[in-house]
Amino acid sequence: MYKKIKNLITIDEVYAHCDVPCGLYDPQAALMAANTVRVMVKQIRDIEKSDQYLATPASIQIQNDLTRRILTKEQHAELCKKEVLILWTDYFKEEDLSTVPNLHEEIWKTVKLCSYNKQNVDAEKAEELYSQVELIADMFNKVVEQRKSK
Numbered sequence: 001m002y003k004k005i006k007n008l009i010t011i012d013e014v015y016a017h018c019d020v021p022c023g024l025y026d027p028q029a030a031l032m033a034a035n036t037v038r039v040m041v042k043q044i045r046d047i048e049k050s051d052q053y054l055a056t057p058a059s060i061q062i063q064n065d066l067t068r069r070i071l072t073k074e075q076h077a078e079l080c081k082k083e084v085l086i087l088w089t090d091y092f093k094e095e096d097l098s099t100v101p102n103l104h105e106e107i108w109k110t111v112k113l114c115s116y117n118k119q120n121v122d123a124e125k126a127e128e129l130y131s132q133v134e135l136i137a138d139m140f141n142k143v144v145e146q147r148k149s150k
Contacts, residue, residue, distance in 0.1 A: 025091040027137035033080035034126075034133040037117050040073035041126040074118045080129070081114035084136055092143065099146045100139040110136055 044066060047053055053062050088107045097103060110132040116122070117129050 025087060025140075027083070027087060027133065027140045030080050030083035030087070030133050031130075031137060033076040033083060034130040036076040037073050037080065038123075038126040038130050040069045040076070041117075041121055041123050044069050044073070044121050045123060070121075073121075077114045077118040077129075080133065081111050084110050084114070084133065087136065087140060091140070096143045096146070099143050103139055106132065106135055106139065 047062065047066055047069070052059070056062065084107060088103075092100075092103060100106075110129070113125060113129040113132055116125055
């Protein structure tokens with residue numbers, strides 16, 4: 001019975017270079033996530049410097065405020081990492097290296113910064129992460145333009 005059904009159905013083999021139709025990739029999600037990391041780091045530092053925190057560092061409300069911001073920072077650093085890696089593995093192709101030859105190195109730096117920002121509260125590194133994601137977005141836009149010109 002299986003062989004009869006199998007002979008009735010034809011399956012065409014298809015090929016694609018990415019998981020979703022082209023044109024749906026965009027670095028904006030990574031930029032927003034990196035910006036959230038920056039904002040959360042600033043807010044964590046602001047709480048840490050506040051008179052209320054210095055007067056009562058064990059306050060449940062302050063602990064709650066810090067915990068929520070730390071969790072958000074870590075979640076968005078991970079989201080940023082995921083979005084950058086999706087661009088790298090699914091959007092960029094080998095031939096794009098002629099347009100952006102340092103792509104692999106910059107992606108590597110960016111995802112390492114994502115990990116660092118998950119583990120630390122460092123305003124300078126949060127800014128560096130955002131700048132790196134802006135660089136990846138610029139690379140993305142160069143590749144988009146290069147592909148359009150072909």
